[in-house]
Amino acid sequence: MRIDVVSIFPEYLAPLELSLIGKARQDGILDLRVHDLRAFTTDRHRTVDDTPYGGGAGMVMKPEPWAQALESIAADRPEGSGRPVLIVPSPAGERFTQALAYELAEQEHLAFACGRYEGIDERVIEWSREHFDVRPVSLGDYVLNGGEVAVLAMVEAIGRLLPGVVGNPESLVEESHSDGLLEYPVYTKPSVWREREVPAVLLSGNHGRIAQWRRHEQFRRTAERRPDLLEAFDAGKLPRADRTEL
Numbered sequence: 001m002r003i004d005v006v007s008i009f010p011e012y013l014a015p016l017e018l019s020l021i022g023k024a025r026q027d028g029i030l031d032l033r034v035h036d037l038r039a040f041t042t043d044r045h046r047t048v049d050d051t052p053y054g055g056g057a058g059m060v061m062k063p064e065p066w067a068q069a070l071e072s073i074a075a076d077r078p079e080g081s082g083r084p085v086l087i088v089p090s091p092a093g094e095r096f097t098q099a100l101a102y103e104l105a106e107q108e109h110l111a112f113a114c115g116r117y118e119g120i121d122e123r124v125i126e127w128s129r130e131h132f133d134v135r136p137v138s139l140g141d142y143v144l145n146g147g148e149v150a151v152l153a154m155v156e157a158i159g160r161l162l163p164g165v166v167g168n169p170e171s172l173v174e175e176s177h178s179d180g181l182l183e184y185p186v187y188t189k190p191s192v193w194r195e196r197e198v199p200a201v202l203l204s205g206n207h208g209r210i211a212q213w214r215r216h217e218q219f220r221r222t223a224e225r226r227p228d229l230l231e232a233f234d235a236g237k238l239p240r241a242d243r244t245e246l
């Protein structure tokens, strides 16, 4: 998979050089490129923002640097790849979910546009549809200062689903949200810790009973902490977790 990220703070994406995503890049599973939006400005001050039409607080990101950056990415797309998907983090976007992570993990080329200030001139989103499948996406119902934190989360959630990134693909099946439910509690040695014991069933060696207990714990936790997920689960609206390997 090829991923391009455009930001005025490219160093914000440095954590993607670490851990599993960093190794996936070294192994050639993920070709991730970060671009500084200011490299696509033409004035001596490398200006990326201006005052909003209609007034209001804050500044808006100018359209032309974005068009230059995104045209450069579209022109450099991998040989034979289809139309790239442009994900625009935004508080006004569709919710990022595990199901969307699975969907995007099947794409050959993703691009992320990290806005700042009060956002990107809306005409960029409209213009981008000439070159990309454009998806405004929100990390959640709270306000961040820009798109970079959302991109860190989305790239990790998507990248870990790619074949060869996590050691045991089986582990992707049983984690929270992979089947629409929260994950069961996990324990390790010692079996008694500060007078707290590991549930006896987990020490029984009876794999059928262990699986039954774990499934029950998933439903109990989901009902307690995320009843909204339980309704979706009961309605059969499962995320795309019907495969352990993409």
Ligand SMILES: N#Cc1c(-c2ccc3ccn(Cc4ccccn4)c3c2)n[nH]c1N
Pocket (backbone or CB within 6 Å): 089, 090, 091, 114, 115, 116, 117, 118, 119, 120, 137, 138, 139, 140, 141, 142, 143, 144, 145, 146, 147, 148, 150
């Ligand atoms: N994904 C996501 C986001 C964002 C987000 C994403 C991109 C930008 C670019 C600028 N801002 C600041 C800002 C504040 C207020 C109104 C508009 N814009 C962003 C915020 N906030 N919350 C999420 N779940």
